[in-house]
Amino acid sequence: MSYLAEVISSAEEIEVDDINKKVPDLKLSIDKLKGELVQYTENVYIKYSGRPKENKKMLTTAQNLENEINTLQKHAENAVKKQLLKANKELTEHVETLHTIDFSLQVLLRMSQVNEKIVEFTTQLDCKEYLRCKQIITGLEKTLADIPEDELVEVIDELKFYVKEKSIGLAHEVENIFKENVITQRKDSTASIKISSNISTLEQALLAMFYNETDTLKYNSKLSEFNRFLWNNFFVPIVDNIVDIKIDQNEKYSLVELVIKEADKKSEYGVVFSNIKTLLSFLEQHFSFPLTTPDNELTTLKYIGLDIRDNLSELLIKHCLQDTIPSTVEGLKNYKVVIEETEKLEKALKHSKLFSEDATPLIEYANNIDILFINKKCSEYCVQSEQIMKKDLHDMIEVGEPYDPDNPLDCGVGQFLQCCISKNVIELLNFCEKILQQSIKGSDVNAGRILVTIQNIFRNYTKLVPEYHNKLLKTIPQQVALFHNNCFYIAHKLIEWNGTYLFRLPSTLNISSTGFELEVCQLRQVGSEIFNNYVKGQMKQINEIMKDSGLEEVALAGELQPVTEKCVRQCIRQQELLKTVWHKVLSYQIYNETLGIVLNSLCTNIITPIVSFEDISTNLGEQLVELIKIILSRGPKLFTDSKEISIYVSSWYKLNELNFVLGASLMDISDRWADGKGPLALQFKPLELKTLIRALFQNTDRRAAVLARIQE
Structure with a gap:
């Protein structure tokens, strides 16, 4: 090594x-x-x-x-x-x-x-460094949450609980600071906001409130309560009421106070704008604090704006600017003053940060004055038309071409037959025609809007008049007839307007193919429906009266009861009353057709039970003849020309033939049958006539011979 x-x-x-x-x-x-x-x-x-x-x-x-x-x-x-x-x-x-x-x-x-x-x-x-306190608490909560599990769990939990208590205590303290420095009061018709001059403490409290809050609008703070107070007690009254607003200031506090002078009246737009600017100025000077750091992007006023700007725009438009829309062309020319003032107000709202820089709802609304003007005029037209529709129907006037019964074919398509209509219909038509004439001279947009308004007016006629005059239209025959005529006369005039005015309207509207066709159909349908329902009601009454007449039980009794004749006379009298009311109101053709339908109902109620009798004594036969004579004598007088009764009453000839059979001999009946070619054969089926003969005559060879000659 x-x-x-x-x-x-x-x-x-x-x-x-x-x-x-x-x-x-x-x-x-x-x-x-x-x-x-x-x-x-x-x-x-x-x-x-x-x-x-x-x-x-x-x-x-x-x-x-x-x-x-x-x-x-x-x-x-x-x-x-x-x-x-x-x-x-x-x-x-x-x-x-x-x-x-x-x-x-x-x-x-x-x-x-x-x-x-x-x-x-x-x-x-x-x-009182509340922002730093909130930052420390936030850091502590994160640190404690990140500490890994250890045998010191109990001690760590105690620390977490302690920090949570401090966090809650801090929240309460900053809210109390806000409450002490921003005092709102409302008593009777007076509301006030008092803001402390100790802005540093208030600013610290607000910064702490909003520190680390990702969704500030949902943060349930005193500032949210302040927003609601400001909206309900300042912005809304300024727009909706006549108010006084004043500002006061001393070393300790700044005060803005609003007093409602007249709760049921509005100030004109200039006063409203001025009062809002006064309020904005106060808020900018005394309540403009940063809520976030370090960029200060969110401020108290921007926070308020995020909460109320949409509602404030709607409030100013619907409750203030809408009232400034002129009703005259002269007023329209002078509207630029309102536009300028609206632009100034919107700039003030942006400067205060209540409105964002790209928000222009007020000036956009004001700049649409041409459309707003025509919309307002059309709304006024609708209101005026409804006032006309609500006038009495019975105040009437005669219109149309007289009916010539000698030359009925001359009364062709395109003519409106003479009848009576309500005077308010003439007023309504003149009113709408004047508007229609104006649309020809206006712009494409205005012309289209006016045309739609006129269409809506006549559609509304079929709804409003039946509803408003509902009780009279169900009980008074004259009112029913007038409404029927009104609907058909308006429809007639609209068809004329289709040919007179539509081709003169701007071609871009593309309306020449339809015009007022839908309104014409609707008017005719509703007019006919209400009139026909009333006529059906009259026929129902006749049926109910005749049901109580005892005519169906006559064969058993062998003679007519007094109530039977009384009921027939009552039915005739009912129709005579209709004649009195309708004779000069309805047109010739409609009047006679309608009375014919009602009288035919009575004739059917007489004929049907008699032809089903199994036995008719001589005495009963004579009584039935007298009963039928009441109708034969008074029925023709219901019509404009009594000779035309058979045209309008389909069972008239049959009633006459029944009257003949009840008083005739077997020979006369046989001759009138004429082997199925006579007048009797035109009105009676063989079975019906045979039943009558069997009821009237005893069973003899002569009766058998006559019955044998009556074949299908």
Whole structure:
């Protein structure tokens, strides 16, 4: 072995011996330090007797031990590598012991650091350095969370609990600082905000509140409560009420106070804008603090803006700017003043950071004045049209071309037959036609908007009028007839407008193919439906009256009861009342067709039971003839031309033939049947006529012969 190798080997042996001696000593030192640190922690955080100097001494000891362990570990590992072939078991055990000692030391070192930071926290809290306190607490929570599990679990848990208590206490203290320095009050119609001049303490408290908060809008702080107070008691009243706002200041506080003067009235837009600027100025001067460091990107006013900016935009637009939209062309020309003032307000909101730099909701709204103007005018048109629709229906006027019964074909398509309509329909049509004429002269956008508005007005007519006049339309026949005529007259005029105005509207609207077609269909449908429902109601009444007439039970009694004639007369009287009301209201054709349907219902109620009787005595036959004569004599008078009754009453001829059969002989009946070619054959089926003959005449050879001649 060379001299150099001997020297190196000798040095390594000395190094190994040194490790073997020092490892047990280090283990004893660590155990001693652990005991001291546990005792210290228990004294400070369990028994509440503080020893900050002792902790500092222990921290220094722990750091020195850490350095010594690191040196020994390094030497031991080098020695292990060189002695590996010699399998130095003792040295390997020492290395493992050093790793265990180092683990325990790391735990003790972090606990000592925690104790040191707690001492610093107390000092900073006394100095009201709330941001630094929050930073220390945040660091402590992370350090304690990162300490690996050790036999000192109980002591570590005590430290975590202690730090949690300090964190909660800090949160309460900074909230109290905010509450003491920012005082909000509301009493009756007065609201105020008083802000302390001690801005450094307030700023520290706010920074601490928001330190390490990733989602500031969800942070439940006093500032969130302040936002709600500011919104409900300042911004909303400024826009919605007439208010006074004033600012006062002294050495201790700055004050802004709002008093609601008239709760049910609004200030004009200029006053609203001025009051908002006054409030913004106060907030910028006395409540503009950073909430984050070091960039100061988030401030109190930006925080408020994040919370309320969308609602504030909507409030100003819907409750203020919307009221500034003019109703006249002259007002539209002068609207640039409002646009300029709106732009100034939006700049003030951006400067205060309540609005972001790229937000332009107010000026965008104001710059759309042309569209807003026509929208407002169209809304006003709809309101005015509804007021017209709500006028009485019975105030009527005659319109249309007279019906010529001698030349009915001359009353062709395109003509509106003479009838009565409500005067308010003329007013409504004139109103809408004037608007339509204006649209021809306007821009494409305006023309399209006005056309849609007119369409909506007439669609609304079919909904609003039946609803508003609901009770009258169900009970008063004149009102029903007028509404029917109104709908058809409006539809007639809309068809005319399709040919008169639509081709003059801008071609870009692409409406020439449809125009008012949908409205025409809807008007006719609703007008017919309501009128027909009323007519069905009249027929239902006739059916109910005749059901109580006892006519169906007459054959059993052998004679008519007085109630039967009374019921028939009641039905005729009901139709005569309809004639009185409808004769001059409905057009010639509609009037006669409608009365024909109602009278035909009565005729059917007479004919149907009689032709089913199995036995009709001579006396009963005479009574039935007299009963039918009531209808035959009074029925024709219901119509404009009594000679046309058979045109409108489909069972009129059958009623006449029934009347003939009831009073005729077998020979007369046979002659009138005329082998199925006579008048009787046109109205009665063979079975019906045979049933009548069997009921009227006794069973004789002559009756049998007549019955034999009546074949299908």
